[in-house]
Amino acid sequence: MIRFERVTKRYGDGTTAVEELSLDVGEGELVTLVGPSGCGKTTTLMMVNRLIEPTSGRILVNGEDIARTDPVRLRRGIGYVIQQAGLFPHRTVLDNTATVPALLGWKRSRARAHAGDLLEMVGLDPKTYGPRYPAQLSGGQRQRVGVARALAADPPVLLMDEPFGAVDPVVRERLQSEFLALQARVRKTVLLVTHDIEEAVRMGDRMAVYGQGRIEQFDAPAAVLGAP
Ligand code: ADP
Ligand code: ADP
Numbered sequence: 001m002i003r004f005e006r007v008t009k010r011y012g013d014g015t016t017a018v019e020e021l022s023l024d025v026g027e028g029e030l031v032t033l034v035g036p037s038g039c040g041k042t043t044t045l046m047m048v049n050r051l052i053e054p055t056s057g058r059i060l061v062n063g064e065d066i067a068r069t070d071p072v073r074l075r076r077g078i079g080y081v082i083q084q085a086g087l088f089p090h091r092t093v094l095d096n097t098a099t100v101p102a103l104l105g106w107k108r109s110r111a112r113a114h115a116g117d118l119l120e121m122v123g124l125d126p127k128t129y130g131p132r133y134p135a136q137l138s139g140g141q142r143q144r145v146g147v148a149r150a151l152a153a154d155p156p157v158l159l160m161d162e163p164f165g166a167v168d169p170v171v172r173e174r175l176q177s178e179f180l181a182l183q184a185r186v187r188k189t190v191l192l193v194t195h196d197i198e199e200a201v202r203m204g205d206r207m208a209v210y211g212q213g214r215i216e217q218f219d220a221p222a223a224v225l226g227a228p
Contacts, residue, residue, distance in 0.1 A: 001027040001189040002048060002157065007057030009043050017043040019213040020057070028187040034200035035210025041193040045159050048191065049078045061157065076104070079150030079188070083162040085142040087134040093119065093145050094130035100152040118148040123178060140171040147179065151186065160192040164199065176202060201225065
């Protein structure tokens with residue numbers, strides 16, 4: 001579903017963030033990208049929705065070379081969740097969740113009904129939380145809205161960059177379990193970036209363990225942990 005073929009990214013200042021990286025992620029698979037800060041995880045992720053363009057190599061999504069795909073069309077099929085949720089502060093929770101369907105031209109009433117269903121799905125009562133503003137939610141609740149919004153157009157692919165990184169450990173564990181339960185139902189193809197090895201082990205069908213700009217191991221968590 002997502003395929004990297006010998007992808008290199010060198011930034012303008014000469015920094016090589018990712019070098020000759022190859023990776024194959026199957027449909028409905030959740031792959032965690034794990035490693036210390038600065039090893040190239042976010043760069044890898046952001047090349048998938050073309051927020052960053054590779055210097056060389058090729059990335060395929062659903063068999064299509066994304067360099068030849070219109071970025072707007074590409075992003076329609078890709079949900080994106082970032083740390084601190086990235087919500088629009090001056091829009092209500094319901095409007096935040098309905099943003100993408102509205103951009104896709106859905107009728108306002110349908111977009112809002114759908115947004116309500118999505119909030120339910122991530123465990124937020126739309127009557128209570130829909131009218132609130134992001135600042136009126138806890139960190140964990142904001143992350144749930146971030147997930148709901150990313151799923152709004154039912155994209156086959158989900159990119160998650162430290163999605164549970166900004167909350168305390170207890171909330172983090174709850175969000176992790178909730179997301180795994182949700183993923184068991186919706187079966188998105190997920191790339192999840194984390195620097196937390198426990199999170200990578202817990203969440204990943206497979207985990208890609210980064211060294212500097214490279215993937216050093218790519219396997220099921222049990223196999224990675226069992227490796228010498
Ligand atoms: P990670 O997500 O693993 O923390 P990143 O992909 O953010 O790593 O960064 C990989 C490397 O690329 C780091 O050395 C970082 O400093 C560098 N880098 C990231 N973004 C830029 C940029 N816009 N310009 C120059 N160097 C960058
Ligand atoms: P606005 O129309 O308010 O300026 P944006 O254009 O910033 O909004 O974003 C519109 C929607 O598209 C947001 O809900 C956001 O989640 C989604 N979006 C923005 N950037 C990306 C991206 N790189 N990949 C996937 N979805 C994105």
